Amino acid sequence: MLILKKVLVANRGEIAVRIIRACHNLGLKAVAVYSVADKNSLHVQLADEAICIGPAEPNKSYLNIREIIAAAEITQSDAIHPGYGFLSENEEFAKKCEDEKITFIGPQSRVIALMGEKARARETMLKAGVPVVPGGDTEFTDLISGSAFAKKIGFPVMLKASAGGGGKGMRVIQSAENFSKEFGLAQSEAQHAFNDNHMYLEKYLPHPRHIEVQIIADHQGNVTAVGERDCTIQQHHQKVIEEAPAIALPEKTRQRMFAVSVKAAKEIGYVGAGTMEFLLDDPEHFYFMEMNTRIQVEHPVSELTSGLDLVELQLLIARGEPLPFNQEYITTNNFALECRINALTAGKISALHLPSGYGIRVDTGLYQGYIIPPNYDSMVAKIITFGPSRKKAITLMKTALDEAVISGVNTNLDFLVQLLNEPDYIENKTDINWLDKLTATI
Numbered sequence: 001m002l003i004l005k006k007v008l009v010a011n012r013g014e015i016a017v018r019i020i021r022a023c024h025n026l027g028l029k030a031v032a033v034y035s036v037a038d039k040n041s042l043h044v045q046l047a048d049e050a051i052c053i054g055p056a057e058p059n060k061s062y063l064n065i066r067e068i069i070a071a072a073e074i075t076q077s078d079a080i081h082p083g084y085g086f087l088s089e090n091e092e093f094a095k096k097c098e099d100e101k102i103t104f105i106g107p108q109s110r111v112i113a114l115m116g117e118k119a120r121a122r123e124t125m126l127k128a129g130v131p132v133v134p135g136g137d138t139e140f141t142d143l144i145s146g147s148a149f150a151k152k153i154g155f156p157v158m159l160k161a162s163a164g165g166g167g168k169g170m171r172v173i174q175s176a177e178n179f180s181k182e183f184g185l186a187q188s189e190a191q192h193a194f195n196d197n198h199m200y201l202e203k204y205l206p207h208p209r210h211i212e213v214q215i216i217a218d219h220q221g222n223v224t225a226v227g228e229r230d231c232t233i234q235q236h237h238q239k240v241i242e243e244a245p246a247i248a249l250p251e252k253t254r255q256r257m258f259a260v261s262v263k264a265a266k267e268i269g270y271v272g273a274g275t276m277e278f279l280l281d282d283p284e285h286f287y288f289m290e291m292n293t294r295i296q297v298e299h300p301v302s303e304l305t306s307g308l309d310l311v312e313l314q315l316l317i318a319r320g321e322p323l324p325f326n327q328e329y330i331t332t333n334n335f336a337l338e339c340r341i342n343a344l345t346a347g348k349i350s351a352l353h354l355p356s357g358y359g360i361r362v363d364t365g366l367y368q369g370y371i372i373p374p375n376y377d378s379m380v381a382k383i384i385t386f387g388p389s390r391k392k393a394i395t396l397m398k399t400a401l402d403e404a405v406i407s408g409v410n411t412n413l414d415f416l417v418q419l420l421n422e423p424d425y426i427e428n429k430t431d432i433n434w435l436d437k438l439t440a441t442i
Contacts, residue, residue, distance in 0.1 A: 001320040002103060004079050005029060008072045009043065011083030012062060013365045014381060015295070016043035019081050022311040031075045033068060035061035037373035042365040049075050056375045062086045065093050072102050079103035079318055085377065088294040089116055105318045106272045107293050114268060115291040118162045119200050125288045128264040133158075133279060133287040134203040141197050146183050149201050151176065156206070159183060161190030162198040167237025169193060172204055207431040208279040210234065211246050211286065213261040214302045215274050216313055218323045223265045225258035226306050227332050229298055231277075233419070235435045241419065242298035242338045244305045247390060248428060250283050257286060262327070264291075273299070273314050279432075297382070300363060301336035304386045334386060337393040339401065341381040342412045346374035350408035355400035359386045359393075372409055380406075390428075394420055 006029040009019045016032060020043060023030040032047035037056035044050045051071045054061035061067070063086055072080055080102055082088035094109035106112070115121045119139045122132050135153040139162050140146050150157045150173065159182060161169025169190030171182040183199070191197045209232045217223040230246035231239045249257070261276040275292040299310050317323070341364075352368040364381035372380060383404065385396035401417050422438065424430055 002078070002318070004103065004315070004319045006031060006048075006075065006077045007079045007081055007105070007315070008033065008068070008075060008077035009047070009083065010062070010068050010080050011086055011088075012038055012041060012043060012376065013379075014363045015083040015085075015297075016041075017046060017365045018363055019083060019311055020046050022309065022315060023081075025309075026312060026315055028315065031071070031077050033062075033071050035375070037375055040370065042367055042370070051075060056373060058086065058375065065090070065096055068093075069096055069100055069102070073100070077102065079105055081105040081314070082294065084292075084294050084297055089292070091116060103318050105314050107270055107274065111268055111270055112293050115293050116163060117198075118160060118164075118290060121291060122288070124268060125264055128260070128267045130260045130264050130288045131286065133205065133289070135201050139198045139200050141187075141199065143180060143183055146199060146201065147176065147179050150179055153201055153203050156204040158202045158204045159186050160200055160202065161186065161194060161196070162200050163194040163196035164190055167234075169199070170237050205279055205281055205287075207433070208281050209246070209248055209430075210239075210277065210289075210432050211249060211257070211280045212275045212277040212292075212296075213257055214296070214299065214310070215261055215265050215270070215276060216308075216310065216317070216323065217265055217270045217272060217274070218317045219271055219320055220322045221266065222323045222326070223262045223270065224323060224325065224327050224330060225261050226308060226310070226330060227302050228254060228257065229301055231298060232430055232432055233425070233435055234432050235439065239298065240340060240435060241416070242301055243390070243393075244301035244336045245332050246280075248280065248283070253280075253284055253286065258327075260288075264288075272317055273310050297340070297379070298338050300361060300382065300384045301338050304336040304361065304384060305332050305334060306330060307333065334388050335390045335393045336384060336386045337390070337397050338382055338384045339397060339416045340379050340412075341383060341404070341406070341416075342378040343372050343380045343406075344378065344410040344412060346372050347409045348372075349406065351405055352407070353403070353405040354381065355383065355403040359396045360384070360400050361386070366406070380411075394426065 008031040020030040029048045032050040033053045053067040087093040091113040097104035156174045159171045171186040214226040230243045233241040277289040278286040361384040387393040
């Protein structure tokens with residue numbers, strides 16, 4: 001068993017705060033890294049040590065592998081937790097950690113590589129018996145090849161960046177006439193976001209729900225499906241609201257989804273927390289979309305419904321401890337709902353009040369007087385509510401959002417309240433295109 005005493009957190013914002021607290025709960029020292037723009041951030045103040053890794057630009061700081069590895073060596077950190085985003089699914093970063101004998105809190109670099117390349121991931125899932133969306137068997141970088149694949153699959157198609165995630169480099173293309181323009185835009189976006197211009201295609205499903213299964217796996221080969229989440233409410237492929245459990249999922253389909261997720265994770269030798277993402281075409285049919293080889297933004301809803309601390313489990317697994325439970329132990333209790341709070345402008349937080357009380361959790365790096373920089377993702381907080389039913393969780397969330405005050409910058413608080421009052425949302429009559437259609441009419 002490895003001895004971990006000090007963990008470097010290679011991230012920022014609310015997830016860095018979340019990881020630092022988990023380290024402290026286990027008696028571990030936590031090291032923060034920060035850019036010049038983040039020198040006064042909460043994660044820097046909460047860490048036992050902090051080291052600057054560069055300018056505000058992500059590619060010169062939070063994406064700078066050399067600087068982060070150097071920071072770990074200077075502070076004599078035993079491990080690096082990458083959080084989500086940035087380098088969390090970067091094969092080169094994980095491999096560098098392995099080479100430098102620094103524990104990477106996540107799967108092995110070969111697994112990240114395997115699941116990060118969408119075409120290879122699809123092939124792996126097919127071999128494991130996991131249903132996949134038609135298409136996507138071959139990557140391409142040129143327009144001619146892409147057009148040929150699209151015609152073979154049949155329009156409409158979904159164009160995706162092979163190295164992508166978070167909706168970057170993703171386009172729905174309805175006809176051959178639109179392919180050239182959309183291909184150019186998507187590939188340019190993929191190159192900018194991931195420094196990789198490989199693309200692939202899938203058949204576009206017009207009205208699916210987005211369901212994902214949270215798994216956790218140890219070094220002893222034990223894999224457990226912790227539960228599933230419904231992440232259907234999305235705007236421009238970016239998740240807005242997440243729920244657990246997915247009430248649109250029949251129990252028989254849920255158990256099949258768990259079974260294929262666990263089987264696939266075992267076959268690739270997965271270790272740590274990960275997420276299998278699926279498109280639910282109807283109550284009985286689902287298709288593999290991708291695997292996220294990291295902790296997810298929406299992990300709190302799974303924590304609240306399972307009673308497990310997923311970040312703490314990541315740390316325990318990283319030092320070689322086996323899972324303290326099996327699949328039979330997992331039960332889903334009640335209902336959890338998460339809203340992502342985004343700052344629509346940069347600036348100084350002049351007044352701040354975040355909700356609290358029974359059934360309410362807030363994950364954030366905000367404090368009064370904090371200056372939100374313009375250089376990073378707009379999400380600044382997550383409000384999560386928990387109750388005996390979906391109706392109760394929604395009611396709690398409306399109250400929590402109404403109570404929240406974030407002055408000095410513009411946020412999406414009012415927009416979220418509007419969504420929660422939409423009849424289709426309340427009645428769960430939505431699909432992944434619902435929000436884009438709704439916002440196009442208001």
